[in-house]
Amino acid sequence: MIGPVEAYRDFGLQDHSCGVHGDPGDYRPRLAEFFREGLKRGLRVAYLGSGNVGELRDHLDSLVDIGSLPSHGAVQVISFDEIYGAGKPVDPTEVIERYAAATQEALADGYQGLRISADVTDLVRAPEQQDAFARCEFLLERYSSQHPLSAMCEYRLELGDAVTQFACMHAAVPAGLTPFQVFACDDGAVGLLGEFDQACQVAFERALQRIQPAPDDSQLIFDMSAVRFMDHHALLSLDSYAEACQVPVFARSMPPIVCRVQRELGLEHLGQMHPGDL
Amino acid sequence: MRTGAARGQVGHFHEAGFYGSDTEFRALIVPFVEEGIAAGEPVIIGYDGRKNALVHSWVTDPSAVTFLADNSLYATPARAIAAYRRLFELHVARGAGQIRITGELGHPGNGGNFEGWDRYEAAVNTVWEDFPVWGLCLYDAATAPAAVIDVVERTHPRIVSPSGTRHANSRFQEVADFEALPPTPDPLEDTVPTIELVDASAAEARRVLVQVGRGHVADTILNELLIGVSEAVSNALTHGRAPSTVRIWATPDRLVISVHDPGRGPADPLAGLVPAAGRTATLGLGLWLIHQLDIDVTLKHADDGFTVRLRGDTTMG
Secondary structure, three states: OOEEEOOOOOOOOOOEEEEEEOOHHHHHHHHHHHHHHHHHOOOEEEEEEOOOHHHHHHHHHHHOOHHHOOOOOOEEEEEHHHHHOOOOOOOHHHHHHHHHHHHHHHHHOOOOOEEEEEEOHHHHOOHHHHHHHHHHHHHHHHHHOOOOEEEEEEEEHHHHHHHHHHHOOOOEEEOOOOOEEEEEOOOOOEEEEEEEOHHHHHHHHHHHHOOOOOOOOOOEEEEEEEEEEEOHHHHHHHHHHHHHOOOOEEEEOOOHHHHHHHHHHOOOOOEEEOOOOO | OOOHHHOOOOOOEEEEEEEOOHHHHHHHHHHHHHHHHHHOOOEEEEOOHHHHHHHHHHOOOHHHEEEOOOHHHHOOHHHHHHHHHHHHHHHHHOOOOOEEEEEOOOOHHHOOOOOOHHHHHHHHHHHOOOOOEEEEEEEEOOOOOHHHHHHHHHHOOEEEOOOOOEEEOOOOOOHHHOOOOOOOOOHHHHOOOOEEEEOOOHHHHHHHHHHHHEOOEOHHHHHHHHHHHHHHHHHHHHHOOOOOEEEEEEEOOEEEEEEEEOOOOOOOOOEOOEOOOOOOOOOOHHHHHHHHOOOEEEEEEEOOEEEEEEEEEOOOO
């Protein structure tokens, strides 16, 4: 699922979605639906949070009627400390390696994949934690696009505008939360979606800082087929990104209205990938 | 090394002349061209088809002259400035000591539109200062309207007569002091707009323009207007004063959009005609981009504020 989310149901095995709630009561039905659907699809579901296993089970029980869910390994609770590390700065690469390991473990145990959800508000409250966490979201988006890991990341409204920097790194977000999204395409390209103009320029530049080519990639491709508008500020930012990136950066499927601006700017570093190019 | 009247000069040697007949036109242009050919300088000529043909028949070696038959170079003032810059860069890279260009802009007297080109004539006194260019602008005094003649006199530091005499022009205004012609009002602007938005975001302005404007002009022109209104609104919100107002008039074959704010607008007289200095400086790049579009663009400074007017119609695209 890519784009604005109207209803939180029918998520696939590799969907990475963002949810925002003010009251835990708003998260509860989404979580229950997400987990029930996952179990029906033969997935292991895991609830992440702060505290020990017992506390997390109690918390999950308070959110979802756990009694109605099967147990014996299909429903897990995982401490944030186990994934994000305890008392030290978050290392995005290590975080994704732990998610990957948990996903592989679910597959090895006979499940179709892993489905996770957490209210991560407390992990991103401190500004100094936000950059690393947003990088985690991008890596999670990329990993889930190619592996059977589906995730519903919840943020509370009390974070204010800070929410959008995480939301824009999900393929599926609540409608109206962010004017643009960065998502992972099936073939490894980085998809851009929505409208990019002066109003969200700072947010886009911040998002770009969190996008890295995968370790083995010899190039990075931005797929722009879902871009509805992009002004000269955003195009120049992409060009600057391409200049600084350690691998060649290309744009593909640029809509005509973006091509028009790009043509006048004469970008020096952002390559163009045309149909038929390898 | 530069030759002729521009010998020893630096940058753009900008000169105007007025003629009342083909004989006077010949007296003004032939020495300019022949001197250039003899010196091995690039000579570029941009008149209408009839005058280009006359010059072709008058000069000794027309093959040594570039005749601009394609008027697309003059699509907009900003594009003409940029296109000539690229041409000059090419000739300088090839070793040209001087580049001679001569032409006559379109105006109502020769079937053209002079709106916006007054700023071009003023701007080229500074924007080509990096190049050894001799620009000779010859205007037909019998057909050019008085307002055009007035602008020509105020934008050229030197005047040459058909007899060949040259003198410094006492009416010349430096670009910073140049008083541009007032833009011609569009009759639609005196009517109630189809829609009016106050303090709208650029995204909202684009959304409404698509709703109101789709089907009235070609999709390519609607895209040009969308780019233009987005840049104009972003500028108004970033550099102007609140409230900003977007007005859209839609007729079956035309779209007129004004983006107004009560601020003073850009102080730079070259705003929109050349990109801002430095690729990272985005100030001024939006206005420059607007001026590259295939639509009619007008900047209006008035007591009540600054307005960017964009117009597209079914004859475009």
